[in-house]
Amino acid sequence: MIIIRDLKKQYPDTDRPVFDGFNLQVENGEFILLTGKSGSGKTTLIRMLLKEIEPDAGELIVGQYRLSEIPAGRIPFYRREIGVVFQDFRLFEDKTVYGNLELVMAMTGGRRRDAEKRITSILAMLGIDRLHKRYPRELSGGEQQKVCMARALINQPTLLLADEPTGNLDPASSAEIMRLMELVHRQGISVIMATHDLPTANSLIHSARRVDLDQTAPPSAAEGTGAAGRAVEGSAAGSADAPGTELSTMGNAAGSGIAGTAGTASAEGSGSTERPVSS
Numbered sequence: 001m002i003i004i005r006d007l008k009k010q011y012p013d014t015d016r017p018v019f020d021g022f023n024l025q026v027e028n029g030e031f032i033l034l035t036g037k038s039g040s041g042k043t044t045l046i047r048m049l050l051k052e053i054e055p056d057a058g059e060l061i062v063g064q065y066r067l068s069e070i071p072a073g074r075i076p077f078y079r080r081e082i083g084v085v086f087q088d089f090r091l092f093e094d095k096t097v098y099g100n101l102e103l104v105m106a107m108t109g110g111r112r113r114d115a116e117k118r119i120t121s122i123l124a125m126l127g128i129d130r131l132h133k134r135y136p137r138e139l140s141g142g143e144q145q146k147v148c149m150a151r152a153l154i155n156q157p158t159l160l161l162a163d164e165p166t167g168n169l170d171p172a173s174s175a176e177i178m179r180l181m182e183l184v185h186r187q188g189i190s191v192i193m194a195t196h197d198l199p200t201a202n203s204l205i206h207s208a209r210r211v212d213l214d215q216t217a218p219p220s221a222a223e224g225t226g227a228a229g230r231a232v233e234g235s236a237a238g239s240a241d242a243p244g245t246e247l248s249t250m251g252n253a254a255g256s257g258i259a260g261t262a263g264t265a266s267a268e269g270s271g272s273t274e275r276p277v278s279s
């Protein structure tokens with residue numbers, strides 16, 4: 001479960017806050033479509049959930065983690081629990097598809113002997129096993145984004161964050177990525193996806209809940225909607241009927257590997273988070 005309480009964030013040297021008392025609760029296994037006009041704070045929210053940037057005030061709880069209390073040294077372990085997909089792919093150009101995934105597994109402490117099996121099965125699930133020897137430059141944008149989804153899922157996250165994953169894709173590829181998001185969601189993984197392509201998302205992703213940041217924006221940013229501080233409550237209606245509950249156990253310490261597994265990993269370079277969004 002994710003709980004966001006009274007979140008406030010204003011970037012230095014700007015004249016208004018991005019968030020000024022934002023509330024949101026996301027149940028395990030929910031699919032959230034994060035919408036809002038450019039500048040409404042979608043990327044900012046995703047970066048705060050990754051603990052790449054800090055809020056000015058308020059509380060962010062992801063599973064059993066109160067983000068403000070995670071010591072700096074544990075942040076990479078926290079991030080390892082979360083898969084991330086960006087608009088601009090961020091694959092290693094000098095590595096094949098397989099090599100990209102292998103590297104992430106190695107960097108995040110995955111056992112080597114598990115790697116081949118895991119990579120093969122993820123690529124098959126996403127329908128790109130035939131591409132495993134290709135380099136990113138030999139792939140279409142849609143194919144690259146599928147590889148990014150594989151990378152995000154390789155460490156079996158309970159939560160997938162996607163920041164406009166179809167933003168650079170043509171309509172057909174966008175539809176395919178959305179379908180795969182739905183597939184992932186059906187395995188019980190919670191998904192928060194920022195998108196400008198609501199029609200495609202609505203047509204392909206079932207039981208998603210829309211969270212529109214324009215409706216919850218501070219008054220100045222929302223041009224008078226007066227919705228400052230309004231809670232976006234986690235109505236369970238429309239929440240996933242996700243069957244794979246064993247994958248959606250954030251909040252259940254028994255299912256979480258943060259504290260327990262990753263002793264061999266380098267502190268930096270979780271595949272999901274090594275490139276901060278710079279917007």
Ligand SMILES: Nc1ncnc2c1ncn2[C@@H]1O[C@H](COP(=O)(O)OP(=O)(O)OP(=O)(O)O)[C@@H](O)[C@H]1O
Nearest residue numbers: 011012014018037038039040041042043044045279
């Ligand atoms: N590092 C930063 N420094 C100052 N202002 C920033 C920074 N990052 C974002 N902002 C501002 O914060 C606001 C929210 O930006 P954010 O990138 O979260 O919006 P967004 O909803 O993701 O927009 P888009 O749909 O264009 O991706 C914008 O007004 C942006 O200019």
Ligand SMILES: [Mg+2]
Nearest residue numbers: 042043044279
């Ligand atoms: Mg953005």
